[in-house]
Amino acid sequence: MPVLTRLIPSPVVVDIRRGALDDLSALLADQRISSNGKIAVAISGGSGLKLRDHFAPELPGADWYPVSGGTIDEAVKLADAMRGKRYDAVVALGGGKIIDVTKYAAARVGLPLVAIATNLSHDGICSPISTLDNDNGRGSYGVPTPIALVIDLDVIRDAPVRYVRSGIGDAISNLSAIADWELSHRETGEPVDGLAAAMARSAGEAVLRHPGGVGDDDFLVTLSEGLVMSGIAMSISGDSRPSSGACHEISHAFDLLFPARAASHGEQCGLGAAFAMHLRGDRDASALMVDTLRRHGLPVLPEEMGFTVDEFVQAVSFAPQTRPGRFTILEHLDLSDDEIRDAYADYAKSIGS
Numbered sequence: 001m002p003v004l005t006r007l008i009p010s011p012v013v014v015d016i017r018r019g020a021l022d023d024l025s026a027l028l029a030d031q032r033i034s035s036n037g038k039i040a041v042a043i044s045g046g047s048g049l050k051l052r053d054h055f056a057p058e059l060p061g062a063d064w065y066p067v068s069g070g071t072i073d074e075a076v077k078l079a080d081a082m083r084g085k086r087y088d089a090v091v092a093l094g095g096g097k098i099i100d101v102t103k104y105a106a107a108r109v110g111l112p113l114v115a116i117a118t119n120l121s122h123d124g125i126c127s128p129i130s131t132l133d134n135d136n137g138r139g140s141y142g143v144p145t146p147i148a149l150v151i152d153l154d155v156i157r158d159a160p161v162r163y164v165r166s167g168i169g170d171a172i173s174n175l176s177a178i179a180d181w182e183l184s185h186r187e188t189g190e191p192v193d194g195l196a197a198a199m200a201r202s203a204g205e206a207v208l209r210h211p212g213g214v215g216d217d218d219f220l221v222t223l224s225e226g227l228v229m230s231g232i233a234m235s236i237s238g239d240s241r242p243s244s245g246a247c248h249e250i251s252h253a254f255d256l257l258f259p260a261r262a263a264s265h266g267e268q269c270g271l272g273a274a275f276a277m278h279l280r281g282d283r284d285a286s287a288l289m290v291d292t293l294r295r296h297g298l299p300v301l302p303e304e305m306g307f308t309v310d311e312f313v314q315a316v317s318f319a320p321q322t323r324p325g326r327f328t329i330l331e332h333l334d335l336s337d338d339e340i341r342d343a344y345a346d347y348a349k350s351i352g353s
Contacts, residue, residue, distance in 0.1 A: 009235040013148035016224045020152040025058040033147060034088035037061035042078060042102040044094035051093055070097030072132045079108035087111055095119045103143040104130040112147040118155050119163035120223055122170045122265050123243055126231030137256050145235045151224045153217055164214045168296050169270025171226045172289055173247040174204030176273035180245030184327040199233040200242035208292050246328035247272035249319035257315055263305040270298050278347040279329050290351045313340045
């Protein structure tokens, strides 16, 4: 009988360690990435500019492109600027917005992408999705997975610690997303990709149960690997399902309803995941999430993010509209505003607020 397998889109190089960027020129000389050193480098206005000064002499064949925001217009602008230049590859050097913009632009011009993450704010560093602001708010766009990924722990340590905390919330929320996926399978018959679910779950569990803190190299490696595995899990499933459920619907609702006051993506997802676990009746899982989030300095109540209880109820009520067609515990329970308020009061009481 023939052996049936599938090809899994994933980077050919994943380098996570202290001093990883010291070998950047050697990485880019890899024949699988660049044959002649002609590359485009997209950079942020903050950490990216500082790194440009450091690496420009080592990359004489590079053209540098500052990126000013995380919008679809900025991504199209970058693609148009690179078009026709005969680059071997595109390098995204910066945080989540820079990587998302560059992933979309690279896909638009048909070039492979090398992602160099300067912070760990979310799992988009290795995902096949670009999340970009547009005229209607924010959209998710399918793109190829990066051909290489570099995370230098020395650079991560130089970034504000809130970015690491955001990544923690995003990684832990995988566990809520998988629970939603399995719920949808039972209730609607939606297929679950077992390999994608296993990778996303393993990533979330590793971060959830790691005893270290944001200042420990071992913990930062575990978090980095978890975010990478989350991205690959999305590549396997072909969508964001392994890492996005009610937790992300609630986060997107905050972004859309309160754009000027929204907290970080991971903070909102972490709170959303703990509350969603409570809604499922899994109090032990919710309590473990809350304990981990608190230990790392993340919010577990909306008031800790600057939102009132009424605003939280509004966000949870609106959340299903952010992902039409996605079935989560929110769609399953279909709670009224009063029922959401009662559930939140029970959640707040259960975690000892």
